[in-house]
Amino acid sequence: MAENKLADMSTNFAIQILKLTDTIKGHYSLSNQLERSGTGIGANIREAKYAHSRPDFIAKLQIALKECYETEYWIEIAQKSDIISADIAKDILHDCGSIRRLLISSVNTSKENAKRI
Numbered sequence: 001m002a003e004n005k006l007a008d009m010s011t012n013f014a015i016q017i018l019k020l021t022d023t024i025k026g027h028y029s030l031s032n033q034l035e036r037s038g039t040g041i042g043a044n045i046r047e048a049k050y051a052h053s054r055p056d057f058i059a060k061l062q063i064a065l066k067e068c069y070e071t072e073y074w075i076e077i078a079q080k081s082d083i084i085s086a087d088i089a090k091d092i093l094h095d096c097g098s099i100r101r102l103l104i105s106s107v108n109t110s111k112e113n114a115k116r117i
Contacts, residue, residue: 005102006045006099006102006103006106007042007045007046007049009095009098009099009102010041010042010045010064010099011042012095013038013041013042013095013096013099014038014039014041014042016038016092016095017034017035017038017039017071017092018035018038018039020034020084020088020092021034021035021038023084024078024083024084027078027083030074030077030078030083033070033074034071034074034075034078037067037070037071037074038067038071038074038096040063040064040067041064041067041068041071041096041099042064044060044061044063044064044067045060045061045064045103047060048060048061048064054110054113054114055114057110058107058110058111058114061103061106061107061110062107064103065100065103065104065107068096068099068100068103069100071096072093072096072097072100075089075092075093075096076089076093
């Protein structure tokens, strides 16, 4: 259940990021990095679904978590340099934070379950 929610949230987030990067003009490096990290979250969550083992599953979720943190960084840079508005940044950071919290919970649960085996 949580995996589907995470997959759905990350897909919607990727679409939100793609639409945002389409509006960023003259900052190719920033928009490229933001696009790569923002869409990478969902890609790694999807890869985790077909992991070869529990450690592989955990590793994929941890990579998705790192992508989340990187996306937050790029959004903060874009907002602080007035490339995007504070309102847009706030909405995207909120959504990214929701995904991040679910990822942290999923990683911790998976690690705990791995200890019991």
